[in-house]
Amino acid sequence: MFAHRLVRLSTRNVTIPSRLVRGGHGAPQFNEPGGYLFGRKPGEKLEKEGWETIWGVGFGTAFVMIALGLYYKPDTRIRTWAREEAERQMREEGDHPDYKRTDYRA
DSSP states (O other), X not given: OHHHHHHHHHHHHHHOOOSOOOSOOOOOSSOOOOSOGGXXXXXXXXXXXXXXXXXXXXXXXXXXXXXXXXXXXXXXXXHXXXXXXXXXXXXXXXXXXXXXXXXXXX
């Protein structure tokens, strides 16, 4: 009897997929809004924590340093290098690379 039941139980899942087994659970799909923004009631005073000032100053300083670094970085474009090289070669040959201002725009 035990062997017959064991065989029947083991082959039932293979032959008849009567239900699908999924990893989800019966949680609600939508949470009703009922709380306060950032967990604070309206009119409640915000008390800063100790790390918030340090965090703000650190990020502000980093932003300013990166902005200044990007503003003053050297020009490493290939067109700039080629122009400087062409002007240097023209000066060596005796030409003067003077660019006169024109009134028209191309």
